[in-house]
Amino acid sequence: MPASNSRMTAIVCHGPEDYRVEEVGRPVAGQNELVVKIGACGICASDCKCWSGAAMFWGGKNPYVKPPVIPGHEFFGYVEELGPGAAEHFGVKAGDMVIAEQIVPCDRCRYCRSGSYWMCEVHNIFGFQREVADGxxxxxxxxxxxxxxxxxxxEMPLADAAVIEPLSCAIHTVQRGDIQLADVVVIAGAGPLGLLMTQVARLKTPKKLVVVDLMEDRLELARGFGADVTINPKTQDVDEVVRSLTDGYGCDVYIETTGHPSGVTQGLQIIRKLGRFVEFSVFGKETSADWSIIGDRKELDIRGAHLGPYCYPIAIDLLTRGLVTSKGIVTHQYDLTDWDEALKLANSTDSIKVLLTPGYRR
Structure with a gap:
């Protein structure tokens, strides 16, 4: 067991635009707890929005982020220390390669007790609140x-292991769309999540799979991952293209993963009556739309998608069988000490997925 005063390097969030590389105390495993040595941790779009001070993280009387806290929820690692009872509790041993889901359920509220643990009322998530654990x-x-x-x-490659968390979210989102064989499906946004959703949606074999994004290199990746049609709104009319594929009706399923208000209004426009609109994104600000479209005009089925419940084993299996890949999605790796450079790149269009890999040397 490591000494309680042993130290480690970490990124510590102290507030908006105030994340620092620091030496902090290394955690110690208690009853039924594990300490893992991190293999890699991805920088998520929500991490970038949190860093920039987005209101959804910092606003209101009870802000979601409670600093100081070590961020990061897209991680995996190797079992380093097992507290009393942990081996039996989790079914793991020292050296095992493991991942924990991003939510830390309370196991007491009505949602946890009914099996809907990802909607836990307490809702502690790794990397945002220190009460339970850092990220x-x-x-x-x-x-x-x-x-x-x-x-x-x-034997799973590092880059694949590092996308298990976002892939689990992608699987849950696609499942919420209830894609059928005759459906025309539109995925708005070809960032890391959108590209993973594209691969998962292709496994559902819809009639047509359409991906919308402003960046040609990402649309090229989407085509390689199985998109039948890609649309760049800078050069094409999204509504016109989608209606040409659907006899003028609009798409059956629309999955919004841009995180931009225009992705919402675009979806409400191009989806058919009685269609299924799945919202996944984390937005940096409030979004306005003509709410009457949902009821009076189209009677839409609006479905949210949050986290990746019951999807981690599926994600691990799909990656293991080569049905989904991180190739082309994981674009850069940095050591923790290169945090400022890594964040700058992750917050730009010059990368897709940036990983922090402790000890990584370029």
């Missing part, structure tokens, strides 16, 4: 006793 932008992190832990095959 993965560090050399080591602790998994509390209520964490949902999954083993990863030892």
């Amino acid at each position: 993965g932008m560090s050399e080591y992190m602790k998994f509390p006793s209520t964490a949902r832990v999954h083993k990863i095959p030892a």
Whole structure:
């Protein structure tokens, strides 16, 4: 067991635009807890929005982020220390490659007790509140006793293991769309999540899979991942193209993953009557739309998608079988000490997915 005063390098969030590389105390495993050595941790779009001070994270009387906290929820690692009872509790041993789901359920509220643990009323998530545990932008992190832990095959490549969390979210989102064989499906946004959703949606074999994005290189990746049609709104009329594919009716399923208000209004325009609109994105500000479209004009089925419940084993299996890949999506790796450079790149259009890999040397 490591000494309680041993130290490690971590990124510490102190407030908007105030994230620092620091030496902090290394966690120690208690009853039914694990300490893992981090293999990699992705920088998510929500991390970038949190850093920039987006109101949804910092606003109101009870802000979602409670600093100081080590951020990071797209992590995996290797079991370094097992607290008393942890081996039996989680079914793991020292050295195992593992991942914990991003939510740390309370296991007491009505949602946890009914099996809907990802909607836990307390809703602690790794990397945003320190009450339960810090996140993965560090050399080591602790998994509390209520964490949902999954083993990863030892032979899985680092980049694939690092996208298990976003892939799980992508799977849940696609499942919420209830895609049928005759459906025309539109995925708005070809960032990391949109590209993973494209691969998952292709496995559902819809009639047509359409991806919309402003960047040609990402649309090219989407085509390689199975998109039948790609649309760049800078040069094409999205509504016109989608209606040409659907006898003028509009798409059956619209998945919004741009995180931009225009992605919402675009979807309400191009989706057919009685269609299924799935909202995944985290927005940096409030979004306005003509709400009457949902009821009076189209009677739409609006579905949210949050986290990746019950999807981690599926994500691990799809990656293991090569049905989904991180190739082309994971574009850069940085050491923790290169945080400023890594964040700048992650917050730009010059990357898709940036990983923080402790000890990584370029």
